[in-house]
Amino acid sequence: MPVEVERKFVCDTHILEKLKEIGAVCLGQYEFKDQYFDSTDFTLTLKDFWLRKREGSWELKRSTSSHSNADKRAQGGCTKYREITDMLQIRAELMEVYVDPTSDSFQTERGKDVHEFEKWLQEMKLECFAEFTTQRCSYALEYDEGHGKVRVDLDRADFGYCVGEIEVLVAEGNEMKSAMQSIEKTAEILGISGEQKTRGKMEVYLQRFRPDHYTELLKAHVM
Template sequence: MSVEVERKFVCRSDTETRLKQLGAQFVGERSFQDRYFDTGKFTLTLSDTWLRCRGACWELKCPVRAREGEEEEEGRERGGGQRKIKLCTRYREITELSQIVDRVRQVVLRERSGEGEREKEKEIEKEGGKEGEHSCKTEAEFEGQRERREEREKEGEREGQWERETDSAWLGEFALVQFASFTTVRRSYSLPGGVRADLDLVDFGFAVGELEVLVENPEQIPAAAEKIEELVEKLGLSEACKNRVPGKMDAYLKQFHPEHYGRLLSAHKLHP
């Protein structure tokens, strides 16, 4: 199971032109709707675990640290390499419904039993790391993985009602309710070195870009972050992206659910 190393950036009027000058190939444009779910106490998102239904497809994004023992506290002094990693998000994406249900059950039950948040995250990441062991993919295989994921999501959109493909009755078992829903128009580019650039425009008036590199294990995260940093500099975005750029969920919650947004800020799961 691959790790998505991603970094948001501020789109400018010349961003697409600069991407093409760097050898980017236009992949295409598509539209998709995301619905996000959590408990009333924000159990999943406060564990930095994000459950969504895109089209007719369930997806769960779980956090991954760059290395064992990596510190996450805000305000700590960091070297250049650590700063580059900190500016990126790192998640494993689970798409098999049975695995999603099992992982959600783990997080919810740990919360109910009173275990600490750090222990929850360590266990999730430990299991995710085992899933990704002993595998080495080429750039072409990663690109194929992206294409299969997108085709699966497009098929879900063509099916129409997202309930048709999955039995959503399990949501009630964990008291999960929808807390966010928005539609994104995405223009995608593929760059040399396995980097993907997505330019997103969301239906509530927010626009953001994202650079993504897929890796097989946490030890490869620093190299991926370095690759993304180099591209940020070539795009002339270093000054605009010297701090972490808010993503779609940050903007959505800040605008529509300020209490939820405030809780996540306090827990350092989102950043102002």
């Protein structure tokens, strides 16, 4: 299962020049709409589970361990999330934290296609709590020192927030350290300071539009 190791940064006006200087290849510019889902008492997000539908495809991002968020500042500001796209797998992961194992929903075979999966989500009362569109420019960087492939995304959300991300996708396990080194190296080259703690699109969205939800996540140290 792929793990996304990522570090966010504030985009300044020099970032495009710097990317060009270091030979970053523009992979393209595109737009996508995200809808995020949770129960009304925030069961999923309080566990750092982020269920979303992006342009019709379902995805679950969940932290790799219960400590990953508490530790993230100690790890050079990097976050690590498992990315799950298989609907049966998403359903299995959600049931681990959300559904009473004795209930009918646990027993029935659901999730094999989008229609069944979405019907199941409705029955589980998982509802959309955030919806926004992002314009993204993606850049690829490749180093020849065994650091692996790095991607830089520059995002602009439709509620007026811009953020950059340096990310590496790895298989879970031993590549994690080298992914973090690649991210650190890229941050250094791009002149991104180690102390910056940058807020993601979701953090800004919730603070502006869902302050109660945001407060609960802060209290639980998820944000």
